[in-house]
Amino acid sequence: MAADRAFDTLIDPEVLAARTGDTGWRIVDCRASLTDLAFGATAYRAGHVSGAVFADLAADLSGPIVRGVTGRHPLPEPSTLATTFGRLGIAADTQVVTYDAGNGAYAARAWWLLRWLGHRRVAVLDGGLAGWQVLGYPLESGDVQPTPTVFPIRRSLTLTITAADIVERGATFDLIDARALPRFRGEVEPIDPVAGHIPGARCVPFEGNLDERQRFIAPTALAARFAPSSAQSEKPRACYCGSGVTACHDILAIVHAGLPEPALYPGSFSEWIQDPAHRVDR
Secondary structure, three states: OOOOOOOOOEEOHHHHHOOOOOOOEEEEEOOOOOOOOOHHHHHHHHOEOOOOEEOOOOOOOOOOOOOOOOOOOOOOOHHHHHHHHHHOOOOOOOEEEEEOOOOOHHHHHHHHHHHHOOOOOEEEEOOHHHHHHHOOOOOEOOOOOOOOOOOOOOOOOOEEOOHHHHHHHHHHOEEEEOOOHHHHHOOOOOOOOOOOEOOOOEEOOHHHHEOOOOOEOOHHHHHHHOOOOHHHOOOOEEEEOOOOOOHHHHHHHHHHOOOOOOEEOOOHHHHHOOOOOOOOEO
């Protein structure tokens, strides 16, 4: 393996195991639970990949919620996020590896945020901590205190759209909803007060990006999952979900498949429904 190779979508556990302890690498534990805000930090301290630091979904990877305005996980201010990444020991040339418990949903959020601030050398651990442990790799407990550094904000490597963009020119997007099909259809809604989906969207649930081991399926299979209809074939893709988290998983899958990177609607459905003028389909 070339020493200067950059990993920018996924990384296998076997590759990471050979690089733990490398001072040019930073491993970030992103475990979280939407129903237990203390879960991630507690799980991290109980056992994590050697040398990994912890990033909290609400405190580190999201900005403040403004009731009646934002979604559940708004983007942080770029300068605040850059300070967070610097505190985690991520410098301009650091190879970052993010992981969560298994399916990569929260790790993909961190992956996207680093790309949002222009950091290309970031990959998600394929299979997450569960896949790491299946292979017999050890964990360590307690906290890791990295040496703070300066994280530079560079030209963004990804794209965003807003609710106004969807209202004004939604028909020009191939809009992809990463939530499960029953939520998309409005049959169930366990989190948000309104059920359904943004008009014009199609459902490509992020869980379908994975196999039975919670590893990403082959790039060709991923490309087939996201293939648009003939009517949408010339439209740029944009992804959303409930709050802008699992949509990043679909974006990661699309990029890993070698397709043009979609835009993210960061506020997603939980922001969309804040405005009563925004129609919801079922």
